[in-house]
Amino acid sequence: MSFLNPLLLLGALGVALPILAHMLNRQKVKRTDWAAMQFLNRNVRVRSRQLRLRDILLLCLRCLVILLLVVALAKPFMEDAGEVPSGIGESRAGVVIALDASFSMAHSDGTSTRFERAIEKIGMITENIHPGDPVNLVLLGARQRVLARNVAFDAGHFAELLSSERVSPESLDLDSVPKTLKALAESMEAPQKEIYLVTDMQARDWQEQPAWLGAAFENLAESASTTIVPVLGGSDNLAITGLELVSGVLREDTVARYRATVRNCGTNPVTNVQVKGRADGITVDTKTIPAIAPGASETVSLFVHFRNAGPVRISAELEPDSLLEDNIRRTVAIVRDDVSVLSVEGESGGSGSFIAAALRARGGDSGQENFSVQSVPWIDLPSQDLANFDVVILQNVPDITPEQARAFESYVRAGHGLIWFAGDHVDAAAWNKRSALDGVSLLPAVIEQTVSTGDALGVGRPLDPTVLDHPVCRPLLSLPEDLLSETRLRKMLQVKPAASSSTVLSLAGTAAPVLLEHSVGRGHVFMFTTSADSAWNNMAVTPVFPMVLQQMVTYLTAREFETPRLVGDSLSLSYVDQPDASEAVFDTPSGDTIAVPVLEHRNQYVALLDHAGESGFYLARVSLQAPGMPVAVNVDTAESDVRSQSTAEVARRFEGTDIVVAQSEADLLDAVGQSRSGRSFWFLLLLSVLGLLVIESLLAGRKPKRSAAKSKSTPLPAANT
DSSP, X not given: OEESSGGGGGGGGGGHHHHHHHHHHHHTOOOOOOTTHHHHHHHHHHHHHHHHHHHHHHHHHHHHHHHHHHHHHTOEEESOOTTSOTTSSBOOOEEEEEEEOSGGGGOBOSSOBHHHHHHHHHHHHHTTOOTTOEEEEEEESSSOEEEEEEEEOOHHHHHHHHHTOOOOSSOOOGGGHHHHHHHHHHTOXXXXXXXXXXXXXXXXXXXXXXXXXXXXXXXXXXXXXEEEEEOOOOOOOEEEEEEEEEEOOOBTTEEEEEEEEEEEOSSSOEEEEEEEEEETTEEEEEEEXXXXXXXXXXXXXXXXXXXXXEEEEEEEEEOOOSOOTTSEEEXXXXXXXXXXXXXXXXXXXXXXXXXXXXXHTTOOTTOOOSSEEEEEEGGGGGGOOGGGOSEEEEESOOOOOHHHHHHHHHHHHTTOEEEEEOXXXXXXXXXXXXXXXXXXXXXXXXXXXXXXXXOTTSOBEEBOSOOOOOTTTGXXXXXXXXXXXXXXXXXXXXXXXXXXXXXXXXXXTTOOEEEEEEEETTEEEXXXXXXXXXXXXXXXXXXXXXXXXXXXXXXXXOOGGGSOEETTOOEEEEESSOOSSSEEEEEOTTSOEEEEEEEEETTEEEEEEOOOOSOEEEEEESSTTSOOEEEEEEOOGGGGOOOBOOHHHHHHHTTTSSOEEOOSHHHHHHHHHHHTOSEEOHHHHHHHHHHHHHHHHHHHHOOOHHHHHHHHHSOOOOOOO
16 A cells, blocks of 8 residues: 555644544533532433443544545555455546657548547547546657646547647657656656557657667656557658759749659659649649659759749649648749849959859840849959849959958848959958958858969869759759869869858869858858969869859849748748837748747847748748748658558567557557556545544434433422522
């Protein structure tokens, strides 16, 4: 026998109260002799024996009531009540039900989804929960959502709570599950504690389980009786895992090429997979993939014609299958009327012609140029208004003034782009000084020295053929390796990259950076460690140069809204100057409106939506009345691999532990029954207290019939006068 609240047993000392009251009442009796006493002595002697017996009985009942009440409040229970008759006590317990709500649970077998079958399993569990038992209900995903915390169980309310919930477009964060469930179990006051984890046992989560996570689950079983309830399903599923801009200019009346990647996450090959490209909800291109092998990915090109300036919602979509959430991938393009570039030349008649030719290459059949390019000599830079240009290119510029350095830093921070090329006229010491002005690094690296990368014959090293999947490099991925190797670099700067920078292109065999990037505020800076003309390389006369340069300008003229987010990420609106409104507004894909305060952060004003809980297009607005800017939010397609680990494999994983894996409905019912092996007696004791109080009240108000009859028949003697 154990007690849930053993300290309350100290209340048993209260049994002394009725005894003390009885003793005090006896001390209050006062003896007074009077003339008629001789006629009552006989009756008093008879009744005094009855009264003493009744008082002793009442005293015992009152003491017993206090003892039983104290024991009931201490909540006694017996952990192993196998020998106790079934009618004595109750098999009560505190229950934690954890339901996997990650979007793989929306996978359907054609009849029902895994989530629907999971709710049926929970119904079997709740049939064995008594009304009033403490219950916790938590939905598992990227963040754990507690829907009911330590509430008294009510079957109707619990069923209504579950019926209103849906699968979340998030992945499951299995690492945090044991800690969450243990905290919920420890918060309950119950004679026994039970945890039921209802999940689809997704192989990507459970197959490569680290040792510490297994130990965490074993530790969880020490806090409560733990049962894993698998809800299995098929593995067939197609998902669009990527949608990226490969080439093209985000300008009015141009055509851009997007690449959509489709993955077959199932175990069977699929054929004739149709992919639709949409712009603002209208189908603009359709491609068919003949076949995709199991576990393989295939790509298609979708072409979008930008007819008007402004934001464009772009998506790639599959035909409906067993899991709908990952059949669509979204991105946003901000189309401009015109893209203007300022090319600043450090040497007259040098690299300027190469820059202009590269940016104007492949202008289209209409004769329109992709970009509006203005070339000026270095000495004319102070007379230029940077606000009139989307991107500035500095080619072999010897030096800039501190004022110009601050102007460029503000220019980039406001969301514009800067491209920097090396050259013979560059003053390395001056640029290092200007770049680090006011503690803000303008360039992504510190210049150390100029080095030769050519051999005795003057043949330089090629670019590294392993090109990153960076937006700037995507056009290069389609080039054959021999064409990429035609680009030769004979001279370049040796640099020390900043911690915030990343290498986009490097030199083959040395990993020396050729192109680096870092962000400053809302904008980006690219730094070439080689020249933009043929003095240090032959890159300017190869197909690589226009492809990279045009893609860089397109990338730099993009805004933060064009970068797709994942469900669970934060969404932000940033301001260069302090806005008039104190709140920004985010409209969710489902139509809700969320107001977010504008806060100052690192000399910028930012409105941050902490958690994007839906997939689709959000609309970000600087105020409730302002026009909105769409932001694409996609699901994490790592969750698209819906293969479930078999219950036998999971059972073997937890073999030798106290964790039970319910492989069938019968196993689940057996697990529930074994978890309820103990009995609680507090409610039975409370009923006993109530019964004793009724008996005590009846006994206290009862008069002996014989004495009452005699008192009516015997007249009082007349007083002597």
